[in-house]
Amino acid sequence: MPSPGREEFLGKVLHQIRFPFDRASIRSELSDHISERVDHYLELGYDQEDAEQAAVSDMGDPTQIGIELNKEHSPLLGWLWKASGLLLGTVIVLNVLFVVPLIGMSLFSHYTANTIESEIVYEVSVDETVRLDDRVIHFSKVIFDTGGNLHIFYQHYDVRFRSGWSFGNIGTITDNLGNTYRGGGKGEDGGLLRRGHRVVSGFSPEANMLFVKYDHYNRKYEVTVPLPVGDGRE
Amino acid sequence: MKIDKGLLGGSTVLMLLSLLRENDMYGYEIIRELEQRSEQTFQFKEGTLYPVLHKLENNGYVRSYLATGDTGKQRKYYKITESGLKQLAEEKRTWQVFSASVNKVLGGEVHAFAR
Numbered sequence: 001m002p003s004p005g006r007e008e009f010l011g012k013v014l015h016q017i018r019f020p021f022d023r024a025s026i027r028s029e030l031s032d033h034i035s036e037r038v039d040h041y042l043e044l045g046y047d048q049e050d051a052e053q054a055a056v057s058d059m060g061d062p063t064q065i066g067i068e069l070n071k072e073h074s075p076l077l078g079w080l081w082k083a084s085g086l087l088l089g090t091v092i093v094l095n096v097l098f099v100v101p102l103i104g105m106s107l108f109s110h111y112t113a114n115t116i117e118s119e120i121v122y123e124v125s126v127d128e129t130v131r132l133d134d135r136v137i138h139f140s141k142v143i144f145d146t147g148g149n150l151h152i153f154y155q156h157y158d159v160r161f162r163s164g165w166s167f168g169n170i171g172t173i174t175d176n177l178g179n180t181y182r183g184g185g186k187g188e189d190g191g192l193l194r195r196g197h198r199v200v201s202g203f204s205p206e207a208n209m210l211f212v213k214y215d216h217y218n219r220k221y222e223v224t225v226p227l228p229v230g231d232g233r234e
Numbered sequence: 235m236k237i238d239k240g241l242l243g244g245s246t247v248l249m250l251l252s253l254l255r256e257n258d259m260y261g262y263e264i265i266r267e268l269e270q271r272s273e274q275t276f277q278f279k280e281g282t283l284y285p286v287l288h289k290l291e292n293n294g295y296v297r298s299y300l301a302t303g304d305t306g307k308q309r310k311y312y313k314i315t316e317s318g319l320k321q322l323a324e325e326k327r328t329w330q331v332f333s334a335s336v337n338k339v340l341g342g343e344v345h346a347f348a349r
Contacts (some may be wrong), residue, residue, distance in 0.1 A: 029310050035264040060279025068285030
């Protein structure tokens with residue numbers, strides 16, 4: 001149970017994080033850490049209140065930690081830095097970026113589905129953020145339905161706060177069984193923060209790992225999502 | 235190389251990457267390992283670990299994922315990447331050169347100052 005001391009600590013850390021998108025994940029990571037330390041102190045025989053207090057004090061100075069974390073979570077600064085030196089290169093890359101997703105969108109648009117029509121077999125929350133140049137993509141949820149469709153939900157935005165192009169192709173979808181899947185994506189209009197939803201049909205119900213790999217024009221990322229599978233499988 | 239302020243000094247990245255080469259770990263687990271392996275020599279403000287981990291992630295040396303561990307709790311794990319392994323080799327080399335040089339100075343001081 002969170003104590004006022006813990007809330008105060010987390011509040012002071014998050015106060016330093018100027019980029020709201022990352023606050024929730026920072027909060028839960030630090031709060032989880034404190035919980036583990038509290039359990040440790042409880043095992044040593046502390047009472048709840050003392051354990052909370054000791055665990056929070058072990059963390060260190062929240063403002064200092066917040067300032068350091070903010071440096072790692074500030075895409076706007078990253079952009080300014082980039083702009084100072086790489087303006088020409090960026091312009092060329094952006095032109096390429098404009099074309100690729102547009103082609104991707106038109107190719108795949110007939111596959112798109114906006115809602116999940118079958119029943120949900122499993123749902124996994126994901127918290128993975130990747131970056132392609134000035135575009136930040138945050139994967140949030142994976143749903144597998146009884147129709148054999150795997151739905152990958154993500155949000156994306158441009159760190160320069162322009163609404164710009166859609167982002168249709170999140171990459172190649174594979175699983176731990178060696179299957180590669182093709183499927184449609186749909187970018188929904190959402191202003192600066194856009195939502196995407198990619199549907200992969202015929203996804204293996206046996207797979208317990210999902211991989212999303214992007215590798216174009218020397219820009220790459222890879223996202224791994226562990227999937228819950230039926231009884232008796234590890 | 236200048237990300238170690240607040241944690242343990244120049245060897246932080248080296249130690250974190252070495253631990254993660256053995257296993258994917260979450261933050262608290264890393265702190266416990268560091269404490270135990272150093273026989274409590276390294277005790278520090280635990281929250282300062284996270285800016286370093288997030289920096290390593292921004293640099294592409296590690297990546298993170300959410301997974302449910304043996305206790306059923308969902309945690310954020312860190313995993314070393316290819317480029318993290320390369321960086322680890324690099325940091326190890328730097329460390330060896332550094333510590334060998336320090337040892338030479340220590341071993342040589344008698345001769346250096348005996349006139």
